[in-house]
Amino acid sequence: KAGVTQTPRYLIKTRGQQVTLSCSPISGHRSVSWYQQTPGQGLQFLFEYFSETQRNKGNFPGRFSGRQFSNSRSEMNVSTLELGDSALYLCASSLEGRSASEQYFGPGTRLTVT
């Protein structure tokens, strides 16, 4: 099975612009989560989608949004970019089941805001 894929891998944007990142989960996985990773703050949870619905949300401003499509692919969007949004954005998918299952991560999108 192919792993979680994220596009693009690297992105440079200017303050005030917006950006859209894409994530394709492992085939059969319906849960997709997004995380922001920075050196200072570590791994911070953004939101989780399941069956095209946002099921869980972290403490990020409304500039951060996401969506999930019927094929489970997910996108996240950041509007009005700020310098502090520079980070590695990680997507993770998991297989829903009765027991707590693990998440599988993609390679990430490195976003640099100048």
Added chain:
Amino acid sequence: GNSVTQMEGPVTLSEEAFLTINCTYTATGYPSLFWYVQYPGEGLQLLLKATKADDKGSNKGFEATYRKETTSFHLEKGSVQVSDSAVYFCALSERRGNFNKFYFGSGTKLNVKP
């Protein structure tokens, strides 16, 4: 609420030294526990997992035992290699109704010197 606490790094060891990275957790229910590893420029990879008390997860020479009495899941390896240099994350997953909720520690950077 639930949380994961792991020892701060960086941890610097010589090749073939014994490794321990401490991880403790708080959880209201019966979580599954994980160790993830992140190599430079990559996403997180699942290293090992344990789904119930006294389970031992193991992979690539790494081991961790789910200790419910001490709420711990310490990562160990008998003889580290330079290639083990990475950031290690302890995590837990707990069933909440119809979905799994994940919590990650802050990560511990391991440097192994030849």
